[in-house]
Amino acid sequence: MHVFQTKKEVINWVNSRKKEDKTIGFVPTMGALHSGHKSLMKLAQSHCDEIIVSIFVNPTQFGPNEDFNRYPRTLEADCMLAKEAGVHAVFAPSAEEIYGHSHSKITFSINGLNTHLCGKTRSGHFEGVLLVVNKLLNVVQPHNAFFGKKDIQQCIILQSMVKTLDIPVELVLAETVREQDGLALSSRNRYLSSSDREKAPLIYKTLKASKSSILNRLSVSKVITNAINLLKEKDFLIDYIELVNESDLEPVSEIIVGKSYILACAVYLGTTRLIDNILFKA
Amino acid sequence: MHVFQTKKEVINWVNSRKKEDKTIGFVPTMGALHSGHKSLMKLAQSHCDEIIVSIFVNPTQFGPNEDFNRYPRTLEADCMLAKEAGVHAVFAPSAEEIYGHSHSKITFSINGLNTHLCGKTRSGHFEGVLLVVNKLLNVVQPHNAFFGKKDIQQCIILQSMVKTLDIPVELVLAETVREQDGLALSSRNRYLSSSDREKAPLIYKTLKASKSSILNRLSVSKVITNAINLLKEKDFLIDYIELVNESDLEPVSEIIVGKSYILACAVYLGTTRLIDNILFKA
Numbered sequence: 268m269h270v271f272q273t274k275k276e277v278i279n280w281v282n283s284r285k286k287e288d289k290t291i292g293f294v295p296t297m298g299a300l301h302s303g304h305k306s307l308m309k310l311a312q313s314h315c316d317e318i319i320v321s322i323f324v325n326p327t328q329f330g331p332n333e334d335f336n337r338y339p340r341t342l343e344a345d346c347m348l349a350k351e352a353g354v355h356a357v358f359a360p361s362a363e364e365i366y367g368h369s370h371s372k373i374t375f376s377i378n379g380l381n382t383h384l385c386g387k388t389r390s391g392h393f394e395g396v397l398l399v400v401n402k403l404l405n406v407v408q409p410h411n412a413f414f415g416k417k418d419i420q421q422c423i424i425l426q427s428m429v430k431t432l433d434i435p436v437e438l439v440l441a442e443t444v445r446e447q448d449g450l451a452l453s454s455r456n457r458y459l460s461s462s463d464r465e466k467a468p469l470i471y472k473t474l475k476a477s478k479s480s481i482l483n484r485l486s487v488s489k490v491i492t493n494a495i496n497l498l499k500e501k502d503f504l505i506d507y508i509e510l511v512n513e514s515d516l517e518p519v520s521e522i523i524v525g526k527s528y529i530l531a532c533a534v535y536l537g538t539t540r541l542i543d544n545i546l547f548k549a
Numbered sequence: 550m551h552v553f554q555t556k557k558e559v560i561n562w563v564n565s566r567k568k569e570d571k572t573i574g575f576v577p578t579m580g581a582l583h584s585g586h587k588s589l590m591k592l593a594q595s596h597c598d599e600i601i602v603s604i605f606v607n608p609t610q611f612g613p614n615e616d617f618n619r620y621p622r623t624l625e626a627d628c629m630l631a632k633e634a635g636v637h638a639v640f641a642p643s644a645e646e647i648y649g650h651s652h653s654k655i656t657f658s659i660n661g662l663n664t665h666l667c668g669k670t671r672s673g674h675f676e677g678v679l680l681v682v683n684k685l686l687n688v689v690q691p692h693n694a695f696f697g698k699k700d701i702q703q704c705i706i707l708q709s710m711v712k713t714l715d716i717p718v719e720l721v722l723a724e725t726v727r728e729q730d731g732l733a734l735s736s737r738n739r740y741l742s743s744s745d746r747e748k749a750p751l752i753y754k755t756l757k758a759s760k761s762s763i764l765n766r767l768s769v770s771k772v773i774t775n776a777i778n779l780l781k782e783k784d785f786l787i788d789y790i791e792l793v794n795e796s797d798l799e800p801v802s803e804i805i806v807g808k809s810y811i812l813a814c815a816v817y818l819g820t821t822r823l824i825d826n827i828l829f830k831a
Contacts, residue, residue: 274715278717367712372659372660372661372662372709372713373657373658373659373660373679373706373709373710373713373714374657374658374659374660375655375656375657375658376655376656376657376658377654377655377656378654378655378656379654380654397655398714401714402713402714402715405714405715405716405717406715406717408717424655427654427655428655430649431654431655431684432655432680432683432684432687433556433684433687433688434687435560435687435688435690
């Protein structure tokens with residue numbers, strides 16, 4: 268498995284693979300890889316000939332009070348996991364390699380999709396995601412890029428970017444991978460104390476129960492209020508629990524048969540922010 | 550020569566050319582083609598095997614009070630000129646083909662480079678240029694793209710976009726083509742009345758004389774004031790005449806030997822807005 272640190276190495280490798288008519292599958296990550304990432308790599312192999320994984324804790328998608336500095340960096344273990352998963356190349360650049368010395372003069376602004384859910388409290392986050400993913404797609408030029416549905420808002424915003432900018436890539440979205448007790452895998456789970464880890468599966472349990480209640484035609488606002496109260500009782504701090512349209516992420520107070528919805532939440536256990544969601548059709 | 554109206558046709562053609570190891574040269578235009586465009590097409594042929602020209606009057610780069618509706622559309626003549634120039638394909642899409650039915654959810658914002666020169670009065674103009682050029686580059690995926698230095702601020706902003714977003718293309722900038730009397734070629738010249746057409750060469754004459762005065766160490770602000778007064782006397786309306794750094798487009802009041810500068814202007818004759826510039830090293 269190759270480990271590249273520069274864009275130039277990646278570009279050369281991709282070009283040589285394409286010369287041999289190989290298709291390129293790209294899995295962008297921030298490292299601290301877990302089985303969720305591994306499932307993305309396996310999915311990539313079922314679509315493409317050559318798989319490249321980027322490992323880059325992207326500074327521009329963290330707010331000033333977020334966990335950029337303490338975000339886990341485990342490059343050696345990450346490379347082992349990638350190699351085991353059959354990945355052909357890892358791209359692990361420095362921030363300087365990605366952004367250069369000068370401040371970037373051009374950024375993205377998003378109308379609409381980033382005003383909801385995580386966009387409300389994570390100001391600038393999705394602009395940073397769009398910038399780095401756009402850059403990485405331009406460097407790697409893959410046929411397919413793979414993202415996990417745990418970050419559902421990110422998935423929808425990236426799909427919008429690809430369509431709006433005619434980026435020549437097909438995004439493939441993978442189902443969220445969960446622990447046996449239902450907790451969605453996340454690099455941030457390793458922040459949890461053991462008592463918080465015991466509580467954490469309640470997030471998904473609550474989402475599942477709430478989804479059933481909503482499908483059973485209970486009032487959406489009452490279901491969500493109940494979910495919030497239930498989690499608050501167990502010492503969760505609630506950023507949001509919301510039902511939104513899949514199409515435009517607009518909040519929804521009543522469901523319509525045949526349409527697709529996302530029940531999404533972001534909550535804190537101690538200082539650890541966890542997100543999860545369920546996508547379903549009414 | 551092919552004439553394409555859809556992105557899909559362009560993508561298929563480009564892919565087939567690349568399969569035969571041909572390099573692709575791209576000349577994006579708004580049509581109403583003149584000898585300036587023709588020189589870009591000739592330049593493209595000296596760099597690349599296959600040349601594609603886009604003809605698209607891009608609505609997102611016109612302000613509400615600008616000349617989008619009256620901008621000349623001369624597709625038939627444009628195709629003849631392109632064919633004569635040895636172009637292999639023209640891409641002449643509708644606005645619907647480029648932007649689709651829905652409003653785009655993602656746009657560019659620029660820090661710095663668009664606050665100067667034309668950016669001061671043409672709010673949103675460069676964001677529209679970045680959006681459409683980014684989209685066209687993603688569709689065409691050329692090896693080189695060709696732009697004229699008459700639109701020098703556009704050139705510098707696009708170079709910044711390509712670098713900032715790691716877009717896999719090399720931009721080639723071509724010298725401004727002029728009439729014998731010095732007037733920079735522009736699709737908008739055809740708006741001019743015959744008496745205004747007679748006055749128009751004074752723009753370049755004034756820029757040239759001002760450049761010489763600046764190189765002769767006369768005060769920059771005095772030289773510019775004189776230039777403005779001279780043009781005003783001849784019924785020009787002045788948007789700006791400014792000396793700026795080539796690197797960051799910041800206004801300059803004193804020159805330093807060895808550095809590169811742009812003396813740029815935008816003026817009106819009647820309702821017609823004309824721009825021109827001189828790039829020089831002190």
